[in-house]
Amino acid sequence: MRDYKDLSNAIITGKKNEAVELCNIFLDEGKSAEDIIKYGLVSGMDVIGQRFKADEIFVPEVLISARAMQESMDVVKPHLESDVSAEGKLLIGTVKGDLHDIGKNLVSMMFKGAGFEVIDIGVNIPAEKFAKKVEEHRPDLLGMSALLTTTLSEMRNVIEVLKEKKLRNKVNIIIGGAPVTNEFKEEIGADAYAPDGSRAVDAAKELLK
Amino acid sequence: MNTRERFLETMLNFSSDKATMKWEFGYWGETINKWYKEGLKENERPQLSDEITTPTASLYSTAWNSNNKYVDENELPSGIAVTGGGLYNPTQGFPLDNDVREYFNMDKSQKLLNLNLLFQPMFKPEVLEETEEELKYKDVDGVTRIYLKESATIPSGWEWPIKDKESWEKLKSERLSFENIRSRLPENWGEVVEEYNDRDYPLALGGYPQGYFGTLAHLMGYEELFISYYDNPDLLHDILKTFTDLWIAVYSEVLADIDVDLFHFWEDMSFGSGSMISKEHIREFMLPYYKKMTDFLKTNGVDLIFIDTDGDCMDIIPLFIEGGITGMYPFEVNCGMDIVKVREKYPDLVMMGGIPKSEIAKGKSKIDEILKPVKKVLESGGYIPFGDHLIPPEVDFENFKYYRRRLNDLIENS
Numbered sequence: 001m002r003d004y005k006d007l008s009n010a011i012i013t014g015k016k017n018e019a020v021e022l023c024n025i026f027l028d029e030g031k032s033a034e035d036i037i038k039y040g041l042v043s044g045m046d047v048i049g050q051r052f053k054a055d056e057i058f059v060p061e062v063l064i065s066a067r068a069m070q071e072s073m074d075v076v077k078p079h080l081e082s083d084v085s086a087e088g089k090l091l092i093g094t095v096k097g098d099l100h101d102i103g104k105n106l107v108s109m110m111f112k113g114a115g116f117e118v119i120d121i122g123v124n125i126p127a128e129k130f131a132k133k134v135e136e137h138r139p140d141l142l143g144m145s146a147l148l149t150t151t152l153s154e155m156r157n158v159i160e161v162l163k164e165k166k167l168r169n170k171v172n173i174i175i176g177g178a179p180v181t182n183e184f185k186e187e188i189g190a191d192a193y194a195p196d197g198s199r200a201v202d203a204a205k206e207l208l209k
Numbered sequence: 210m211n212t213r214e215r216f217l218e219t220m221l222n223f224s225s226d227k228a229t230m231k232w233e234f235g236y237w238g239e240t241i242n243k244w245y246k247e248g249l250k251e252n253e254r255p256q257l258s259d260e261i262t263t264p265t266a267s268l269y270s271t272a273w274n275s276n277n278k279y280v281d282e283n284e285l286p287s288g289i290a291v292t293g294g295g296l297y298n299p300t301q302g303f304p305l306d307n308d309v310r311e312y313f314n315m316d317k318s319q320k321l322l323n324l325n326l327l328f329q330p331m332f333k334p335e336v337l338e339e340t341e342e343e344l345k346y347k348d349v350d351g352v353t354r355i356y357l358k359e360s361a362t363i364p365s366g367w368e369w370p371i372k373d374k375e376s377w378e379k380l381k382s383e384r385l386s387f388e389n390i391r392s393r394l395p396e397n398w399g400e401v402v403e404e405y406n407d408r409d410y411p412l413a414l415g416g417y418p419q420g421y422f423g424t425l426a427h428l429m430g431y432e433e434l435f436i437s438y439y440d441n442p443d444l445l446h447d448i449l450k451t452f453t454d455l456w457i458a459v460y461s462e463v464l465a466d467i468d469v470d471l472f473h474f475w476e477d478m479s480f481g482s483g484s485m486i487s488k489e490h491i492r493e494f495m496l497p498y499y500k501k502m503t504d505f506l507k508t509n510g511v512d513l514i515f516i517d518t519d520g521d522c523m524d525i526i527p528l529f530i531e532g533g534i535t536g537m538y539p540f541e542v543n544c545g546m547d548i549v550k551v552r553e554k555y556p557d558l559v560m561m562g563g564i565p566k567s568e569i570a571k572g573k574s575k576i577d578e579i580l581k582p583v584k585k586v587l588e589s590g591g592y593i594p595f596g597d598h599l600i601p602p603e604v605d606f607e608n609f610k611y612y613r614r615r616l617n618d619l620i621e622n623s
Contacts, residue, residue, distance in 0.1 A: 014439065055524075059485040060435040067436070097288070097360025102431045103480075123365075124357060148362055149567070149601040150237055150288050178480060178520065179567075181543050195481035 002026075004039040007072075011044025014064030016071045023075045033079035038115075041069050041076070045113025052110075053198040059106065062197070066109035073112075086117040088208050091133055091171075092143035093125040095154035100147035103177055107143060110197030111204070116141075127154065127161040134167050141204050144190075146177040155180075156188040172207040174200055211409035212317045217470060220513055220536070220559050223590030228620050230593045231315040232294030233613075234539055234562060236306060238285030238361070239602040247606035249312060254283075255291045255304030261334060262395075263325040264350045265416060270302035271334040272356035272364045275344045279359045287602075288362030295538070295561055295595045297321035297413050297473060301363075313613045319411040319471070322401075324459055325393040326419055326452075327351075327428075328370075328384035350418075350428070351380070369430040374444050385451060390458045402466045414460060414511065415473040421449055421495040422478040422486065438490055445494055453498045457505050464509040471513040472506055474499075474534070479520030481544045491525060496532045503533025513559065519598065521545045526555055538562040539597045542579075546597070549582045552589060559591040566596035569612045570603040576612045580619060587623040594620070 002022055010019035019041075026036050048065045051057045090111045094104050101123050108118045121133050134142060142162075144155050155175055162168040173190040185193035191207055194200035210218065210227065219229040236244075238255075245251050259274045261267045273286055280286050291306045292298040297319050298305045305318060325331060331349045338345040344356040344364075351370030371377050395401050405412055418427035425434045425448060437445055463469070478485050486494075503514055515536040516529055521544040526537065539562030540546040548563035563586070568579050583594045594616060600609065 055483060058487045058490070060438045060490065061487070063432065063435045064439050097357060097362055099355055099357065099362075099365035105432070148288065149599070150239060150362060151360060179543070199482075 004043070007036070007040030008044035008047065011041055011065055011068050011072070012047050014061065014068050016068035019068040019072045020075055023072045027076070027079055033076045033081070036076050041072055042113065042115045045069055049110055049114060049198040049201055052196070062106065062109065066113060069113055087115040088140040088204065089117045089119070089137065090141045090143055090204065091119045091121060091137055091139035092145070093121040093130060094123040094145045095151055095158065096124055096126045097154060098146050098148050098151040099123045103147065104145040107145070107176065107197040107200050110201050114201045116204070127157040130158045131161045131165050131167055134162065134171055135165070139171055140208055142171045142173045143200065144173065144175050146180065149179045152179055152184065155190070159188055159190065174203055176200060213409050213411050213470065216411045220591055225588055225590040225623055228623070229587065230294065231313065231617055231620055232318070232593055233309070233595045233600060234295035234598055235293040236291045236309065236600045237287065237602055238289040238291060239287035240600050240604065241291050241306065242284045242287065243602055244606040244609070249308055249606055251308060252311060253307040255285060255306055257304055258302065261349060263323055264327045264331055265321065265325065266299035266302070266323045267349055268301045269348065269364050271336070271346050271348060272344055272354065273302050275356065275358070277358045277361065278341055280361055286361035288360055290599050292318065294318040295593065297416055299323055300417050313617060317410040319413050321413045321416045322463060322469070323395060324463065326456060326459065328380060329386070329393055330384060352428070366430055369428055369433065371429045371448065372433070374441070377444060377448060381451060385455060387455065387458055391462055393459050394462060405467050411470040412467070413471045413473055414463065414469050417475045419456065420474040420476040421498045423475045424452060438486070438494065449494065449498050453501055456502065460505070469511050471515060472511050474516045476516055476518040479518055479522040479525070481520060483521050484525050488525065488528060491528050496528065499532030499534070507533065526551070526558065530555065530558065535559060536561065541597045543567070548586050552586050560586065561593040562595055562597045564594055564596050566598055566600050567603065569596070569600070569608055570605065572608060573611055576608065576615060580615055583616065584619050587619060
């Protein structure tokens, strides 16, 4: 008899075929999609987040687990009876002038794994577009990423545009990327800085308390 | 003593009574553009080369030389790097600084031997799509890249040549032949040998993107590489083995004719929270190849072997040392790197960099503070101090002048 712990373990070890197979078995057994997600998939990704933060696993391990989670979600999602109430909604993008997406993608994966709804608006996003998307989607959190020192100032521009459009107080802002520091967060008036995806999830949960 | 002799004396023998190199890693183009307006005397503006020679020298050259309405013809693309001695030249189509060096009486730059270490024949640069805002093109290494003209930052990979075993086998059979290795050397090899055997500056081999994480990430893309550690380990080993054997074959030809002073691996495999891959993966996919290459280099007289890796690399330094590495840079301070601690823990490791570049923007007292650890490490030798990456545009020329003059004093009086 297989249970949710087996599914969690398949997610933790990145065994996507096994995870998908278990999801199908559980659905056939009449288990609810909501429970499969909560007790099998999200609980597995929660362990991944903790282990990543503790330096027990690294980026490749997070990626294969996130892949197993995503393929499992594709199987389970059509069976949801209602929208699962997400932990929160994250809108995320890389700032204008910067095409780097791996950091942003990892953060997105961590948030999805932690049960957040994630809207990824891509790379090279101008401040006006960030503001437009915030207005459109009304996220709880806005994540901004930059890898290059020369594009950092764009984060400040985004916050200024949000202020101009009276949107700043309606969203929590988390920033990250190689050149970003806590001091820079203070300087531009963001709400949180996180050096990696796992810590970004922690910061988000703290902000949404 | 000339620059080369002082470099070797400082780095090989840890001499602290000889002034170490006065180098910077480099500067962003926007920084240099700004400094010219703030008082840097313009005698010899950094020059872009539009000549396509090898992937070592000419990567991104297609982008830097594209028609760009956002870049004034008298200015540099804001996101280009200008090399300052600590970062070798030629590399990635980056121009070499002369005016900052002249202004502060700094040392001649190290040079990198311009060899083809990737695909031969290299790919012909090809523009795939171009608008006023963007350039999408295939580069000399077979990577399709996108260049954003307004920010003019380093082009980003869009599609990579190694996608799977099939694409790798095709590349291997068509562009990685071990016959006619000498075609990977400059055509005027005789003149090159003559020039380099009569040099007064350090000469390096390797360079971007040569590394055992770096080359894979460069030719496959990061996400494909990370997944391949689990899905395709045999493919990764075959790529690593092939390039190691190829590089050794090329360097055997070079080292038969020229004495080389140092070697650069490029990895950039750490971020703010540490290494991107596990120690187990480093042991399996990097160390055997490091050991083979460093054994070869040391047997052939290249005793200074560096790794360029950004981010927090403290935990993986012992693995690199086990792999035969003798030096590292640039020790990014805002990621937690501390040159004093590194020196205490690994006293035989030579170091370059370690000064928090963005802090220079904060004025004299902050500059005095960030130079304190520099003084301490300089006293023990084996160290070239400079900013822990390219000097960013928020550093104005006045603050840079104060910082660089103070640093030069420390170097001269150490």
